[in-house]
Amino acid sequence: MAANGKAESPMYDYACDAVAEAPQKGVLNPPPRLLCGPGPGNAHPRVLSAMSLPEIGHLDPAFLSMMEDIKEMLRYVWQTNNAFTVPVSGTGSAAMEACVANLVEKGDKMLVGCNGYFGPRLIDMGDRYGAECIEMKKPWGEVFSYDEIKAALEEHKPKILGMVHAETSTGACQPLEGIGELCHEHDCLLIADCVTSISGVPCHLDKWGVDAAYAGTQKCLSCPPGVSPLTFSQRAMDKLMARPDKVKNWYLDMKMVASYLVGSGGGARSYHHTAPISMCYGIREALSICCEEGLEARWKRHREVAEFFWVELEKIGLECHVSKDYRLPSLTTVKVPEGVDSKKLTKLLLEKYQMEIGNGLGDLAGKVWRIGLMGYNSRFDVAMTVVAALKDGLEQQGKLKMKV
Amino acid sequence: MAANGKAESPMYDYACDAVAEAPQKGVLNPPPRLLCGPGPGNAHPRVLSAMSLPEIGHLDPAFLSMMEDIKEMLRYVWQTNNAFTVPVSGTGSAAMEACVANLVEKGDKMLVGCNGYFGPRLIDMGDRYGAECIEMKKPWGEVFSYDEIKAALEEHKPKILGMVHAETSTGACQPLEGIGELCHEHDCLLIADCVTSISGVPCHLDKWGVDAAYAGTQKCLSCPPGVSPLTFSQRAMDKLMARPDKVKNWYLDMKMVASYLVGSGGGARSYHHTAPISMCYGIREALSICCEEGLEARWKRHREVAEFFWVELEKIGLECHVSKDYRLPSLTTVKVPEGVDSKKLTKLLLEKYQMEIGNGLGDLAGKVWRIGLMGYNSRFDVAMTVVAALKDGLEQQGKLKMKV
Numbered sequence: 001m002a003a004n005g006k007a008e009s010p011m012y013d014y015a016c017d018a019v020a021e022a023p024q025k026g027v028l029n030p031p032p033r034l035l036c037g038p039g040p041g042n043a044h045p046r047v048l049s050a051m052s053l054p055e056i057g058h059l060d061p062a063f064l065s066m067m068e069d070i071k072e073m074l075r076y077v078w079q080t081n082n083a084f085t086v087p088v089s090g091t092g093s094a095a096m097e098a099c100v101a102n103l104v105e106k107g108d109k110m111l112v113g114c115n116g117y118f119g120p121r122l123i124d125m126g127d128r129y130g131a132e133c134i135e136m137k138k139p140w141g142e143v144f145s146y147d148e149i150k151a152a153l154e155e156h157k158p159k160i161l162g163m164v165h166a167e168t169s170t171g172a173c174q175p176l177e178g179i180g181e182l183c184h185e186h187d188c189l190l191i192a193d194c195v196t197s198i199s200g201v202p203c204h205l206d207k208w209g210v211d212a213a214y215a216g217t218q219k220c221l222s223c224p225p226g227v228s229p230l231t232f233s234q235r236a237m238d239k240l241m242a243r244p245d246k247v248k249n250w251y252l253d254m255k256m257v258a259s260y261l262v263g264s265g266g267g268a269r270s271y272h273h274t275a276p277i278s279m280c281y282g283i284r285e286a287l288s289i290c291c292e293e294g295l296e297a298r299w300k301r302h303r304e305v306a307e308f309f310w311v312e313l314e315k316i317g318l319e320c321h322v323s324k325d326y327r328l329p330s331l332t333t334v335k336v337p338e339g340v341d342s343k344k345l346t347k348l349l350l351e352k353y354q355m356e357i358g359n360g361l362g363d364l365a366g367k368v369w370r371i372g373l374m375g376y377n378s379r380f381d382v383a384m385t386v387v388a389a390l391k392d393g394l395e396q397q398g399k400l401k402m403k404v
Numbered sequence: 405m406a407a408n409g410k411a412e413s414p415m416y417d418y419a420c421d422a423v424a425e426a427p428q429k430g431v432l433n434p435p436p437r438l439l440c441g442p443g444p445g446n447a448h449p450r451v452l453s454a455m456s457l458p459e460i461g462h463l464d465p466a467f468l469s470m471m472e473d474i475k476e477m478l479r480y481v482w483q484t485n486n487a488f489t490v491p492v493s494g495t496g497s498a499a500m501e502a503c504v505a506n507l508v509e510k511g512d513k514m515l516v517g518c519n520g521y522f523g524p525r526l527i528d529m530g531d532r533y534g535a536e537c538i539e540m541k542k543p544w545g546e547v548f549s550y551d552e553i554k555a556a557l558e559e560h561k562p563k564i565l566g567m568v569h570a571e572t573s574t575g576a577c578q579p580l581e582g583i584g585e586l587c588h589e590h591d592c593l594l595i596a597d598c599v600t601s602i603s604g605v606p607c608h609l610d611k612w613g614v615d616a617a618y619a620g621t622q623k624c625l626s627c628p629p630g631v632s633p634l635t636f637s638q639r640a641m642d643k644l645m646a647r648p649d650k651v652k653n654w655y656l657d658m659k660m661v662a663s664y665l666v667g668s669g670g671g672a673r674s675y676h677h678t679a680p681i682s683m684c685y686g687i688r689e690a691l692s693i694c695c696e697e698g699l700e701a702r703w704k705r706h707r708e709v710a711e712f713f714w715v716e717l718e719k720i721g722l723e724c725h726v727s728k729d730y731r732l733p734s735l736t737t738v739k740v741p742e743g744v745d746s747k748k749l750t751k752l753l754l755e756k757y758q759m760e761i762g763n764g765l766g767d768l769a770g771k772v773w774r775i776g777l778m779g780y781n782s783r784f785d786v787a788m789t790v791v792a793a794l795k796d797g798l799e800q801q802g803k804l805k806m807k808v
């Protein structure tokens with residue numbers, strides 16, 4: 001500081017006293033993993049290539065026009081005509097929190113289907129935004145019937161129902177047909193977690209009457225995490241726009257994001273935050289790939305590969321945790337056989353075969369492995385390779401029991 | 405729905421009724437922009453290249469080890485020994501909100517230096533988290549003196565002081581030497597916005613006693629936006645860990661992020677959210693480049709290029725808005741001469757020369773252009789090119805007044 005007590009310009013202080021040495025970390029050289037866990041899966045090479053294109057500014061007309069393309073393709077992939085269908089500038093949990101932060105008002109009753117890890121996460125978020133949360137419970141790996149949901153709505157009369165369409169922790173797929181209609185009879189909004197279903201499992205948001213859905217890119221879209229799909233129905237937008245208070249989250253305030261991404265009345269777009277430009281290139285390419293393949297073909301591919309995988313698992317004596325009626329094709333939970341050390345096997349796969357599969361989480365810790373065949377990785381060669389590695393893993397623990 | 409009222413498995417409904425046609429958007433072909441606005445600047449080619457490397461999982465030992473490298477290099481770049489120094493999974497505003505959400509408790513007094521666009525944003529965030537916010541005001545482009553800050557601290561006795569080190573909206577650099585010490589005498593935490601200063605302008609967080617700092621990657625680090633540096637001092641961590649309530653933001657809850665990124669007591673890391681893997685590759689490479697160049701050389705380069713730029717601007721009759729004593733080398737605000745249509749000029753630069761410079765924001769709208777020479781773009785050739793384009797822009801409006 002100068003003698004007069006006025007701080008000098010910091011532009012002239014070059015002395016690196018606190019940390020004198022610059023660390024030298026060499027070349028980044030990630031191992032060549034085959035990612036068959038609960039996500040991320042391997043990104044499509046075209047997506048990685050798109051992400052390395054030179055940047056443009058987030059207010060550039062070319063960027064805003066690309067955003068329109070993203071929004072249009074996202075509507076197709078989710079089968080919705082919702083005007084507000086956008087990529088959120090964070091990973092899947094950010095889009096999840098965007099639903100809660102924007103749609104929950106203090107004191108709102110929020111009913112949540114809890115049959116895995118991600119229902120309770122919705123409750124945790126709901127708590128933070130002042131909701132009165134109610135758990136609707138089922139064992140991990142099961143799903144709720146239409147009648148169970150109907151009864152719970154009648155009993156609790158919530159403002160919001162949160163359901164996990166595709167439970168990444170259990171591999172169960174929650175049927176949602178007719179649920180939106182039920183909710184709307186009770187003046188309730190339906191939020192759906194589509195993180196592990198988007199583009200890999202039929203998602204009919206408009207047909208099902210879903211009011212808010214969020215997803216991740218790193219599962220069936222085969223784009224690295226960093227941006228996440230979100231959509232609000234007009235009903236959801238109406239609740240948001242009628243709020244008398246500010247949303248209690250600045251970054252995820254969708255009133256403000258809407259004025260940037262959608263423009264106020266088709267007019268000027270106001271700056272909110274800097275969008276993750278390269279990630280937007282990534283999701284743009286990932287969605288293009290879905291549109292080229294076509295949704296129906298893509299959904300069928302996921303199912304065919306999954307059914308092949310399930311048959312192959314059976315041949316080496318492994319069983320699935322979830323009933324086939326509700327089993328996700330994108331993510332399979334495989335029971336750890338009696339006497340097998342589950343973590344020892346996943347470690348072997350990672351270290352010997354460069355292959356990542358997931359361990360069980362929460363109630364299923366130690367009981368299942370979680371194996372994702374998603375998007376780019378939903379292929380017969382990948383399924384076959386995973387089975388071969390599992391076979392070796394079981395053999396090394398002396399637990400391989402082939403079925404003939 | 406089936407006759408028994410039970411929803412059928414959605415795996416079998418392939419009919420794309422709501423949006424039948426898959427949009428076909430062709431190849432992504434962003435225009436070749438030279439990005440010299442307030443950010444993003446052009447990413448370093450090595451960073452884009454790193455981002456296209458194959459992904460690994462966010463719980464992979466190789467990923468966690470890369471995270472340690474990122475944290476170590478970030479400490480060097482910010483000249484701090486703070487253990488909690490991490491990349492946040494969102495763009496700069498997310499790291500900004502992380503400071504507010506985690507460090508502000510309901511009812512805390514928060515004093516904020518408002519001499520540009522980003523001070524009021526801190527206030528907006530503070531409001532949402534229940535702070536009692538107090539503005540300390542100065543005209544846009546000026547900075548606060550040590551004595552002014554001292555007097556305000558004595559008057560208001562806040563729990564938190566928020567200062568913008570590098571105001572992206574004005575181009576002013578706020579001296580922070582001695583300010584942390586002042587704050588600590590008053591049992592107050594110092595938060596610093598380093599979005600436009602990190603790695604381009606001397607930042608001595610430990611020497612200045614900064615308790616929490618946030619930054620963006622898309623400025624002087626020359627990494628695309630999508631992940632953002634954040635650091636908390638032990639003092640800040642103590643306040644966070646002593647909170648009796650949950651942080652009112654799930655995604656940015658740094659107690660939970662710490663248990664993933666730092667591990668609880670060196671023990672197991674618990675899963676919080678999926679990190680943006682490719683963006684982490686990007687910041688890792690960007691920080692490596694800083695470490696190879698060395699901070700002192702990098703800071704000096706920014707200053708030398710800026711001083712050259714300022715001299716060249718003068719030659720074509722343009723003046724800077726901020727006094728040279730406090731002028732950021734990374735971002736220059738250039739006064740729009742009398743009678744010049746500022747937006748017409750930026751439009752010409754974008755359309756004819758593929759060059760982005762920024763318009764004025766808030767109080768400076770229409771009065772200045774904002775020109776960034778940051779990181780990879782802090783080069784004499786870029787500075788010369790921008791001046792040549794400005795010269796043509798002025799000439800086309802008949803307003804070029806060369807100084808001899």
